[in-house]
Amino acid sequence: METMIEVKDVSMCFRMANDRISxxxxxxxxxxxxxLQYNEFEALKHVSFDVKRGEVVGLIGHNGAGKSxxxxxxxxxxKPTEGSVHVAGNVAPMLELGxxxxxxxxxxxNIFLNGAILGYSKRFLESKFDEIVEFSEIGRFIxxxxxxxxxxxxxxxxxSVATVIVPEVLIVDEVLSVGDAAFxxxxxxxxxxxxxxxxxVLFVSHSLDQIRRLCSRVVWLEHGTVMRIGPSDEVCDxxxxx
Amino acid sequence: MDFRKAKKFxxxxxxxxxxxxxxxFFAAGDQFRYTVxxxxxxxxxxxxxxxxxxxxxxxxxxxxxxxxxxxxxxxxTMGRTNTGIMHASVSxxxxxxxxxxxxxxxxMEEGEYTRFLFDAPxxxxxxxxLTLTLTTTGCTYGNAVTIYCGNTVMTGRFDIAQSIAxxxxxxxxxxxxxxxxxxxxxxxxxLTFYRDYWFIMGGVFAAAVLLSCYWWKRGKEGHNxxxxxxxxxxxxxxxxxxxxxxxxxxxxxxxxxxxxxWSFLNPLLTMSVQYVVFSTLFKSDIPNYPVYLLSxxxxxxxxxxxxxMCMTSITSNASLIKxxxxxxxxxxxxRILSSLVxxxxxxxxxxxxxxxxxxxxxxxxxxxxxxxxxxLGFVLGMGLLLTTCMTFFQDTQFLWGVVSMMxxxxxxxxxxxxxxxxxxxxxxxxxxxxxxxxxxxICIIDGVSPEPMAYLWCIxxxxxxxxxxxxxxxxxxxxxxxYL
Numbered sequence: 253m254e255t256m257i258e259v260k261d262v263s264m265c266f267r268m269a270n271d272r273i274s275x276x277x278x279x280x281x282x283x284x285x286x287x288l289q290y291n292e293f294e295a296l297k298h299v300s301f302d303v304k305r306g307e308v309v310g311l312i313g314h315n316g317a318g319k320s321x322x323x324x325x326x327x328x329x330x331k332p333t334e335g336s337v338h339v340a341g342n343v344a345p346m347l348e349l350g351x352x353x354x355x356x357x358x359x360x361x362n363i364f365l366n367g368a369i370l371g372y373s374k375r376f377l378e379s380k381f382d383e384i385v386e387f388s389e390i391g392r393f394i395x396x397x398x399x400x401x402x403x404x405x406x407x408x409x410x411x412s413v414a415t416v417i418v419p420e421v422l423i424v425d426e427v428l429s430v431g432d433a434a435f436x437x438x439x440x441x442x443x444x445x446x447x448x449x450x451x452x453v454l455f456v457s458h459s460l461d462q463i464r465r466l467c468s469r470v471v472w473l474e475h476g477t478v479m480r481i482g483p484s485d486e487v488c489d490x491x492x493x494x
Numbered sequence: 495m496d497f498r499k500a501k502k503f504x505x506x507x508x509x510x511x512x513x514x515x516x517x518x519f520f521a522a523g524d525q526f527r528y529t530v531x532x533x534x535x536x537x538x539x540x541x542x543x544x545x546x547x548x549x550x551x552x553x554x555x556x557x558x559x560x561x562x563x564x565x566x567x568x569x570x571t572m573g574r575t576n577t578g579i580m581h582a583s584v585s586x587x588x589x590x591x592x593x594x595x596x597x598x599x600x601x602m603e604e605g606e607y608t609r610f611l612f613d614a615p616x617x618x619x620x621x622x623x624l625t626l627t628l629t630t631t632g633c634t635y636g637n638a639v640t641i642y643c644g645n646t647v648m649t650g651r652f653d654i655a656q657s658i659a660x661x662x663x664x665x666x667x668x669x670x671x672x673x674x675x676x677x678x679x680x681x682x683x684x685l686t687f688y689r690d691y692w693f694i695m696g697g698v699f700a701a702a703v704l705l706s707c708y709w710w711k712r713g714k715e716g717h718n719x720x721x722x723x724x725x726x727x728x729x730x731x732x733x734x735x736x737x738x739x740x741x742x743x744x745x746x747x748x749x750x751x752x753x754x755x756w757s758f759l760n761p762l763l764t765m766s767v768q769y770v771v772f773s774t775l776f777k778s779d780i781p782n783y784p785v786y787l788l789s790x791x792x793x794x795x796x797x798x799x800x801x802x803m804c805m806t807s808i809t810s811n812a813s814l815i816k817x818x819x820x821x822x823x824x825x826x827x828x829r830i831l832s833s834l835v836x837x838x839x840x841x842x843x844x845x846x847x848x849x850x851x852x853x854x855x856x857x858x859x860x861x862x863x864x865x866x867x868x869x870l871g872f873v874l875g876m877g878l879l880l881t882t883c884m885t886f887f888q889d890t891q892f893l894w895g896v897v898s899m900m901x902x903x904x905x906x907x908x909x910x911x912x913x914x915x916x917x918x919x920x921x922x923x924x925x926x927x928x929x930x931x932x933x934x935x936i937c938i939i940d941g942v943s944p945e946p947m948a949y950l951w952c953i954x955x956x957x958x959x960x961x962x963x964x965x966x967x968x969x970x971x972x973x974x975x976x977y978l
Contacts, residue, residue, distance in 0.1 A: 266976060267976070275887055275888060275889045276887045279887065324816075327819050328819035329815070329816065329818070329819045329975060330976075331972040343819075345818065347817050347818075351814050351817035351818050352818065354741055354745060356744075356745045356748045357741065357744060357745065357748075361740075361741075364737055365738075368733050368734040368736075368737040368738075369737075369814070369818055369820065370818070371734075371820075374733045
């Protein structure tokens, strides 16, 4: 089967200067005194795995295990210090919904802005516009500035824009808890629909229930290294017992 | 990259290039054929007295070019209409008369240079020492003009005495006077640029086509290069950039009553204030001062605003950069484009002021497009450099505040260029903003094209800064996200 995401020996190293130096003066002084040391922090250490077409792979691990860093590396936001990541096909990263929303603009304008940021074309957005508005349940508020929305409405709009597309590769970072119970159910159904549609999914969650329900395989990260890769029940059991 | 769309885009680009090349040729006209030059003159602060029959006035002059076309006199008519003829003859170092011209004295203007062209141009060698001899016929006291002379030079607000070599003083009947005559020898310098124009444009085009073909082939093989980048930007990210620009624009005026009108009210109000301040408080003898001032303000404001906006483009979009992948250059480019929209709106009041002051609209205005393109490249280059600095060192924005103010004073926006001491002029002219603003003023106020050299300077300064900016930005862009 075709490999959609290939993570090869990826290490991500953050250099944290002993004090966050952000002015030329501080930099010069530190450099002159020879005190410009960096604490190296390796968020990922030689991680390798791959995801085949149509697979739904879960990513689990405790806080600080490197899950979010891994997703950012795969989405292209971070460039790995070592190793390489190859993604075939178009990626829709849902790391944080509604990035790029402008609260002074109306819902309508924001749909186009956020859609453009997510890489949708104008024609696609125009054809899906009604669908987005309907799914988000925004109704007549669509022509009001976002600052008048409730936080639930913003989140619903963001989710609707992000999930309107059927991407080849979907990267999801715990976005399912959006809105009230009814909308959560609706959004979960939408995610299921996306995932069952043959899309390749990489999915981060702390909820083992969700992982067991949605994923076929699971990658368990701990302190930047892969602890275990395997079928979801097996890895989830091991993780729960750890 | 979408190769079909990219092909269309390149074809449009090529068409624009040729249309623009033709328009430039048409608009520039004579300025590509020759440059008008004249000898330097001193401030007119003295006169030689009424110039009557029997006086023979001579003045040594240096030929300003190989081709001398005429003479300009700074005369005073004593406020009356005078009649008579002034005979002007120019002789070379060997005493041979090379040009003779009879001037109708009634045509002399009061208090300004009046130009008289020879019947046919005279060919000498630039730098030749020539002697001008003037006599009159039909002029008596009460019916004569006088010619100004001077021994000082104006440096902005002060006249500074000049020491004049004895042989450079004018003489009246053999007696040396106290200064130099305010008579200018005019000439033209022929340029080969006109003849070679189409060859040069064709050559540039051929080079661009060759380079594009090479990049196209490499791009198809999957390599990244500037052509692929530009095409991707237009074809894939065009919609995104348009959205970001429209967001900048909408949010800028969202909660103001006058909204978009501020884009052209702002420069207009700034101009009004500076006009009142500088034309009444300080002495300013710049012709068409409102247009001079406003063109300077509009162009410099664009530079200042675009670079400033570009500088913070990465830091202020930190939340987006950390969450969504898109090429980093989108942020500075979209900021520059939103400033460009503002700039285009700010040109409207400039045109209004041109109409009000009665400035002529000439085809030379088309050349502004060239000037603005160069300015755009320069501003983008500066913006890329500064946004890179800004991401690593937040001090950049405060430093830039001071630097941009200094830059404003180093550019002739509200003062005339001539207040700059001559010894600093070369350095002063190296300021790219000086180049762009002067270029624009020649097109707008004089209604003619600048010399070919001005084009070259604009292109070079723009390309150098742009290339530098791109290189620095490209080298560091992957590190940005770690510092946000």
